[in-house]
Amino acid sequence: MSYTGLDDFLARARQRLDPPRGQAALAEGGEFDVLSAKQRASLREAAVLVGLIPRKGGATALLTRRPDTMANHPGQVAFPGGKADPGDVDAAATALREAQEEVGVDPMRADLIARGAAYVTGTGFRIFPVVAVLPAEFEPAPCETEVAAVFETPLDFLMNPSNHTRRVGTWKGRQRSYYEMPHGGFHIWGVTAGIIRALYTDVYGNLSAGARTGT
DSSP: OOOHHHHHHHHHHHSSBBBBBOOOOOEEEEEESSSSHHHHTOOEEEEEEEEEEEETTTEEEEEEEEOOTEEEEEETTEEEEEOTTTTTTTTHHHHHHHHHHOOOGGGGGGGGEEEEEOOOOSSSEEEEEEEEETTTTOOOOOOOOSSSSSEEHHHHTTTTTOOOOOEEEETTEEEEEEEOOTTBBOBBBHHHHHHHHHHHHHOOOOOSSGGGOOO
C-alpha cells in the first residue's frame, strides 16, 4: 500500500506514529542495531521537520540541500533540522526552531501531526522526524549560511515505494545499504531517504522492520 492522499496520510500518521510531544514509543531505525552500548550512549540528539504543504497541485514535502561547507553531510538533501539545544523541551521544539532558522517556518503556524521513530545515522546522530502541516501559502525564507537550496517534492512521489531504489556501498570499510529517490534534479539519498523510507514503512505498515535499515 502507498500514498492515496494527504488526509489519509495524516490520519495514518496520527494513528501509527508517536504523538509529536511526549515519550517516544517507536523503535529506532537506521544504524541502531549494530551500535555498541557505548556508541548508543554517545549518540547526539537531533530532529528534522517533515513539513508538508497542501499546494493546489497536491501535497509537497519541504526539503533543502545543505551547503558543501557543512561539517556533517555536506551537499546532501535534508529536511530542515539539526542538533538539539539544551533549551529545547523535545524533538518538536528542536525541529521547529531549526526550521524557523533555516527556511523561515513560523512555529505558530505549523500544525504538528506526529513524530516518527528515531533514525540513527552512521555519523552518530539520533534524528527524530517530526511531521507537520505548513500553510498552503508558505514561502521559504532560506538562511544562506545554512541552506544552499530549498525545494519541494510531491508527497505522492515520496510515499510510492516503487521510487525507493535500494543501493549497496562501502563506507569506512563496511558494506552498507541505503535508499535513493532522485526527483526534479535533486539526489535524495542516504539519511533523508532512509527517514522517508522509515516513515513510509511505519505509516503504511506493509513492510518488515528490517526494511528500515540504511545509511
